[in-house]
């Protein structure tokens with residue numbers, strides 16, 4: 001039975017991935033400092049799977065805590081989610097982002113090397129493609145960053161490629177997420193923003209439930225079919241299954257050592273207004289909105305060519321835009337205050 005250490009395993013994508021790993025028969029250890037997540041999420045994971053995972057409350061920048069976790073649990077692989085991920089916050093506090101994301105990953109890699117653990121799935125982002133020069137985005141598209149958050153992801157990817165060049169016994173899968181949305185169909189786990197959501201889908205669900213008055217659509221003068229921004233939204237359960245596929249790829253007994261990047265997206269671009277209308281149809285709720293100025297730093301359009309993940313990982317996104325909206329809405333309705341209010 002393979003043991004997987006999941007840093008940030010109590011977070012949005014982390015908790016959905018832990019559910020998928022447990023249901024696939026992996027043993028999981030969660031390593032999380034709960035700075036942007038809640039222990040309640042793991043209690044909900046136990047309700048969904050019937051399994052309780054060991055939890056190490058620790059910071060990835062704490063080498064001693066990492067060493068102790070590796071010594072105690074001897075994982076066969078690591079999935080690394082832990083990090084800060086708000087673009088706007090990264091612009092205001094770049095050093096905090098370099099500390100948590102880059103230094104944190106450096107400490108983790110050192111601890112893995114010391115413990116002889118060479119299999120890593122890393123949570124990267126389509127933001128490393130910068131302003132798309134061609135669409136759909138393929139993994140060989142030029143890499144660049146347009147904000148400190150994206151720059152931390154890019155720096156970490158380069159660290160991983162340098163690690164592999166220096167020691168080709170590493171097995172590394174770099175997963176570039178497009179726009180994860182939705183929630184586990186049980187409605188027990190989901191996206192739980194600490195305050196006013198930055199991202200579109202949680203903002204929409206909070207407008208639909210009456211927590212926020214209306215959606216501000218950041219610009220309708222982009223060169224897109226309806227003028228609003230186009231993104232590749234994918235169901236968080238599809239994304240979680242992408243991590244399982246990458247893990248299996250790394251653990252294949254015959255698998256040669258690798259360091260490879262994969263796009264995890266649907267391959268379909270959806271505009272802001274398309275998503276609003278799909279959500280209204282799925283939820284039966286109106287989402288009032290107002291067109292306002294573009295948000296600085298936004299790109300007009302961004303969507304994936306996911307064929308490499310399909311060919312090499314055997315992964316493809318299966319869930320529809322309607323399922324994404326229905327599952328996001330169920331989570332919002334069942335958890336109006338996220339994990340905080342209904343600690344069980």
Ligand code: WQD
Pocket residue numbers: 085087125126127177178179180198199200201203215216217218219228229230231272295298
């Ligand atoms: C999507 C679209 C906005 C909010 C970011 C990060 C990316 C990843 C996902 C971490 C855009 C529009 C949004 C709103 C709006 N995060 N929008 N009104 O910016 O594509 O990606 O989150 O890994 O790395 O860059 O996602 O959901 O913020 O925006 O009109 O209130 O919705 O302009 O077109 P984004 P988003």
